[in-house]
Amino acid sequence: MKKKKDEKKNAKYECMDGDYTIKYDIRRFPPVHSDAISTVSSIQNGLCLSGSKDKSVILFDFHIGSTVEKWKHDKEVTKTTYDPKSDTFYSCSRDTTIKQWSRNNKNPVNTYNGHFMVVTGIAVNSDGERLCSGSRDNSLRIWDTKTAQCINQNCISRNLVTHIKWAKDSHLVAQTGEDKELRIWDARTLSVTVTFPKKQHIQMWCDWSEDQNSCLTCSNGFGGNGCEATLWDLRNAKPVSEFKGHQESCCSAIFAQSSMCDRPCILTSSNDSTIKVWDYVTSECLSTMPLPASGPVTSLALFPDAR
Known part of the structure; x- marks a missing residue:
């Protein structure tokens, strides 16, 4: 790749064979968190959900350059996710909880308790009825989002979860961990189907x-x-x-x-x-x-x- 000289914030890249061009712009905004950002999730065009070491969850509008909503955990926020079907926001934290948020409400709609160590991964399924979470306590849990109750859990020794991703319109959940493995889970039974x-x-x-x-x-x-x-x-x-x-x-x-x-x-x-x-x-x-x-x-x- 060759970068054109004297370009800073607006940079253009061209492949050696010249058959296509990659362009990007960097837009900078004043800080909205007081400490490092741990995670970001896209909500809709221009809206972003972020979680930070400052214990806060922020919904930010890039179109107007300002914070729309701000919510709080008791400790660092590790991951965030969004359910477009119900317009619901989720976050997890070192305080061992998962919280469910809605617009124009400073208090959590639900708090999911059950993990006993930092929660490091959350993902909601396509219909918004189930939430999967993972933690450094070696466990994955499936939750009913209407009741905030855990309906299934599975624990694998040394499986300190780092991230979770639910496949769209599917029962499959991908999960990574500190044991250096990728696993695919069946969310219906919370059993590992592929290692x-x-x-x-x-x-x-x-x-x-x-x-x-x-x-x-x-x-x-x-x-x-x-x-x-x-x-x-x-x-x-x-x-x-x-x-x-x-x-x-x-x-x-x-x-x-x-x-x-x-x-x-x-x-x-x-x-x-x-x-x-x-x-x-x-x-x-x-x-x-x-x-x-x-x-x-x-x-x-x-x-x-x-x-």
């Missing part, structure tokens, strides 16, 4: 491809050792390719068909303060987007219009 070979480093994040035949994970690491994203084929439970280039832990990895490029791609973020765009098929790094002075880029989310 994959262990990686060399802790798996930090997981995402589903649109056809649900593939999963994406990413590794922690240091000095370029580890720090990769991995594409997995669910049909044969094997890795397909790796995406190497980050110099510090790869914190998140997502599938994207975006306006940034004319083909299916993968986005990754890292503690090395960069976001990378990868070709889904060739594993080639198409672009590196540095975010100077930003610190670790801990989470990624695409708006529905993929812009």
Whole structure:
């Protein structure tokens, strides 16, 4: 990749063969959190849900550049997610709880109690009736979102959960953990249906491809050792390719068909303060987007219009 000289906030990248162009703009807003942001989730075009070490959950409107809602936990917020069907927001925290929020209400609609260590992953199914959560207590739980009651749980020794992703319109849940594994769960029985070979480093994040035949994970690491994203084929439970280039832990990895490029791609973020765009098929790094002075880029989310 070649970056045109003298471009800073608005940067254009061109492939060596010149067959397509990747463009991006960086827009900066005044801080709304008082400490590092742990997680972000896209709500709708222009609206973003974020959770922070400052214990707060913020709904932010990029169109007007201001906070729409602000909610609080007792400790650091680790993950957030959104149910578009009911327009409901969820967050989990080091305070061991999951909280359910609604607009124009400063108090939680429901508080989900049951985990006894930090909750590190949450995902809601497509109809909004079930919530899956995972924790450093080695357990996954399924909750009824109407009653906030746990209806099933499963515990696997040393499975310290790092992230959870529910497949769209499916009963399958992907889960990564500090035991360096990716697991696929059947949410109906909360049993493991597919396991994959262990990686060399802790798996930090997981995402589903649109056809649900593939999963994406990413590794922690240091000095370029580890720090990769991995594409997995669910049909044969094997890795397909790796995406190497980050110099510090790869914190998140997502599938994207975006306006940034004319083909299916993968986005990754890292503690090395960069976001990378990868070709889904060739594993080639198409672009590196540095975010100077930003610190670790801990989470990624695409708006529905993929812009």
